[in-house]
Amino acid sequence: MNVMKTFSDNLKRLSISIGRKGVDTLQINVGKLCNQSCVHCHVDAGPDRHEIMTRNTIDSVVSFVKKSSIKTIDITGGAPELNPHFKHLVSSLRSIDCHIIVRSNLTVIVENNKKRLPQFYKDNEVELICSLPCYLEENVDKIRANGVYRKSIEALKMLNDIGYGKNGANLMLHLVYNPASVSLPPLQKKLEQQYKHELFKRFGIVFNNLYVLANLPINRYERYLKKIGKYEYYLELLKGNFNTEIIEHLMCRTQVSVGWDGRLYDCDFNQMLNLYLKNGKPYIIGEVALQELIGADIQVGEHCYGCTAGNGSSCGGSLI
Secondary structure (H helix, E strand, O other), X not given: OOOOXXXXXXXXXXXXXXXXXXXXXXXXXXXXEOOOOOOOOOOOOEOOOOOEOOHHHHHHHHHHHHHOOOXXXXXXXXXXXXXXXHHHHHHHHHOOOOEEEEXXXXXXXXXXXXXXXXXXXXXXXXXXXXXXXXXXXXXXXXXXXXXXXXXXXXXXXXXXXXXXXXXXXXXXXXXXXXXXXXOOOOOHHHHHHHHHHHHHHHHOOOOOEEEEOOOOOOHHHHHHHHHOOOHHHHHHHHHHOEOHHHHHHOHHHOEEEEXXXXXXXXXXXXXXXXXXXEOOOEOEOOOOOXXXXXXXXXXXXXXXXXXXXXXXXXXXXXXX
């Protein structure tokens, strides 16, 4: 398909507008501190980052949720478990009957004295979405670091041992795949079958669903693409696979993202580009009512092609 130069121009050409239909999910980025520094990380997270959501901001988040109708909370980072107030956040939200999703890189579970985390997850019926960019050791360690695959497998076994990912346990365990090459992700269900077969055959590991995500060409991944001379190629790949069917299903249309400093965004990607929600000034959690956010136009940029290419991409995997 021949597309216009910018994502915004393309929407205008097609007479498409993107607005927020409602808010059923609040995604909370509790900080950029992480025990890994992945090449595809759009957050630029790592061990040297100091941006951490404070206890006061966390309490403002909980207060906001109490006053709203939001019942699904998606906690991310960085490695969210490294925020010193992580357990307080989860426990507080569970006390008001929220369903909690935590995005974990797995290795944090077997590092930094965090081995009690699986039981904490289970006690709070946390739904886990865990990064494992391939079922092969060589590919995972190439993307992340030597030894990451081994630690990830150890963590998955720990989670399986207490019931995660098993039929009838109501403890949901999902895995996330990101392409290691400069390409779009493959068909989600087909790759899920391969993951399930290989992980069970090799280690007896089971899980519920696989989510495939496109890498967004921002921050660390943008720098990596430019370093290898593939940035323009990747942008053209995304633009050339723009799919108008995805627009209706974009995650930004039914969720709001809150950053470590309490500012509100359409999504975690906009957050990393400082494209915050604003009404003359940035919206801050605790200073805005949920109703004010519904119907607002979504801020878009070239990175939005990453969510609208092919079968679409979101924090919950393919969109169609």
